Amino acid sequence: MTNVTSIRFGETDIEAIAGQEGRVAILVDTEGKLDPAGRRVNRLTRGTLARMVDSSRFEKLGQGEVISLGFPAGLSAEALDIVKLDRRPSQADARKAGAALGRLRGEYDMLVLTGSTRRAADMAFGIAMRDYRFNAHKTKADPAKGEVTLMASKPEDVAAAAAPLMAIADGAHMTRDLVNEPANILTTTEFADRLAEMSSLGLKVDVLEEDALEELGMRTLLSVGQGSDSPSKVVVMEWMGGKKGDAPLALLGKGVVFDTGGISLKPAAGMEDMTMDMGGAGTVAGTMRALALRKAKANVVGIVGLVENMPSGNATRPGDVVRSMKGDTVEIINTDAEGRLVLCDILWYAQDKYEPAGMIDLATLTGAIIIGLGHENAGVFSNNDTFCDAFLKAATTEGEGAWRMPLGKAYDDMLKSRIADMKNIGGRPAGSITAAQFLQRFVKDDVPWIHLDIAGVASVKSDTRLAPKGATGWGVAALNRLVMDLYETG
Numbered sequence: 001m002t003n004v005t006s007i008r009f010g011e012t013d014i015e016a017i018a019g020q021e022g023r024v025a026i027l028v029d030t031e032g033k034l035d036p037a038g039r040r041v042n043r044l045t046r047g048t049l050a051r052m053v054d055s056s057r058f059e060k061l062g063q064g065e066v067i068s069l070g071f072p073a074g075l076s077a078e079a080l081d082i083v084k085l086d087r088r089p090s091q092a093d094a095r096k097a098g099a100a101l102g103r104l105r106g107e108y109d110m111l112v113l114t115g116s117t118r119r120a121a122d123m124a125f126g127i128a129m130r131d132y133r134f135n136a137h138k139t140k141a142d143p144a145k146g147e148v149t150l151m152a153s154k155p156e157d158v159a160a161a162a163a164p165l166m167a168i169a170d171g172a173h174m175t176r177d178l179v180n181e182p183a184n185i186l187t188t189t190e191f192a193d194r195l196a197e198m199s200s201l202g203l204k205v206d207v208l209e210e211d212a213l214e215e216l217g218m219r220t221l222l223s224v225g226q227g228s229d230s231p232s233k234v235v236v237m238e239w240m241g242g243k244k245g246d247a248p249l250a251l252l253g254k255g256v257v258f259d260t261g262g263i264s265l266k267p268a269a270g271m272e273d274m275t276m277d278m279g280g281a282g283t284v285a286g287t288m289r290a291l292a293l294r295k296a297k298a299n300v301v302g303i304v305g306l307v308e309n310m311p312s313g314n315a316t317r318p319g320d321v322v323r324s325m326k327g328d329t330v331e332i333i334n335t336d337a338e339g340r341l342v343l344c345d346i347l348w349y350a351q352d353k354y355e356p357a358g359m360i361d362l363a364t365l366t367g368a369i370i371i372g373l374g375h376e377n378a379g380v381f382s383n384n385d386t387f388c389d390a391f392l393k394a395a396t397t398e399g400e401g402a403w404r405m406p407l408g409k410a411y412d413d414m415l416k417s418r419i420a421d422m423k424n425i426g427g428r429p430a431g432s433i434t435a436a437q438f439l440q441r442f443v444k445d446d447v448p449w450i451h452l453d454i455a456g457v458a459s460v461k462s463d464t465r466l467a468p469k470g471a472t473g474w475g476v477a478a479l480n481r482l483v484m485d486l487y488e489t490g
Helices: 014-019 036-044 048-053 056-060 091-105 120-130 155-180 188-201 210-216 219-225 271-276 279-293 339-354 368-373 385-397 409-415 431-440 476-486
Strands: 007-010 023-028 066-070 079-084 110-115 148-152 204-208 233-240 249-259 299-309 321-323 329-331 358-363 378-382 402-404 449-453
Touching (some): 007 120, 007 155, 014 036, 014 110, 023 036, 023 048, 023 091, 036 048, 036 110, 048 056, 048 066, 048 079, 066 091, 079 091, 091 120, 110 120, 120 148, 120 155, 148 155, 155 271, 155 279, 188 204, 188 233, 188 249, 188 279, 188 299, 204 210, 210 219, 210 233, 219 299, 219 321, 233 279, 249 271, 249 279, 249 476, 279 358, 279 476, 299 339, 339 358, 358 476, 368 378, 368 431, 385 402, 385 449, 385 476, 409 431, 431 449
Parallel strands (some): 023 079, 023 110, 110 148, 249 299, 249 358, 378 402
Antiparallel strands (some): 066 079, 204 233, 233 299, 321 329, 378 449
């Protein structure tokens, strides 16, 4: 289903500019100076471009923003899009400009004149990221996408620089597709099947069924899904593009394809949004796709736990005690605190099987993180300052909001149980922190670990800089950057 914008790269061609029938986009720097491509367009439009650039409307325009002129004289195009952008823009501004064009393009063919900007590849990335639609279930689909042609002074160099960015966009689109899917379509079986299809990209994909999970002792994970007719599964994706024998980075994702809360039933209002409770697994899947597409020279393992949390006569009850793969027992106080029960078993499995160099788990885990950080930042928890700082730097570089949250013994004490080794919830105060403390109990002391609570950023109600409303694909770019910074070889 993933459908990333197809972008062609070519040299500036005045005949192509004049004959373009969809949209023509031109970059103008903040001082209003026209480059050779701009001067050509100005001549074709009989000075219209220069008049607009000299206007107060252009002066008020922000960096990376666009003014559109309809049916410009001298061009066959239906619109001329004027983008205000420095000659040497920041990565963020170049992507913002591309996203603005991606939002405008729709079904139109678009020709983008980038001149010699060094950020042309980032503009292409912005176009690809913003130009996303999820219409798989509409009986009257939106018009087909048009083609984008990006013209630059050195198109081969731009194409080479854009290739790995297009892999990231492809991965982010996969994440969005998965998160946007309704639960009657994206069952645990369908989810596993889609991940298995990525073996065609060079990933080694194994699907562990319930009998294998029982044999491994993943009873906390299995307890979450036992009230559903959909079988619980764990999917393991290996990308071993680095040095043979190097310990891999392990990415782990919560994949609750629908969360009713189980016996601790959620309120009806807003429950339809719980189709996105597999957002952590979706981000892991999209990241693994991006790494495979760009042939990353790193060893990375993605592991996702796929379950459905439903109430039934066979569902886990509040007050039940279950034993984890590690061997610790957990008293279930609230069956709606289920994501940590999925993650704790796959965290232990990752360490037992792979002895990873580091672990990062992702989950739409708590509403409490939204109260604390809103929809602008994911919550970041870690047992290792160096590892955490590297991720925060990667997230900042990619423009994906992330904020470190505390851990500590005082929070850990809130999980004490009278009848088991721990409770699965520590009460209302500090809910996102006690959830992280629960997970830390399943991380060995010598393993660098990060927990990302992405409940506020995985799916949002309004447009973001690089995504339309709905699933964002948050985390694919940041995790890819972290792999590049810490784990790439050669």
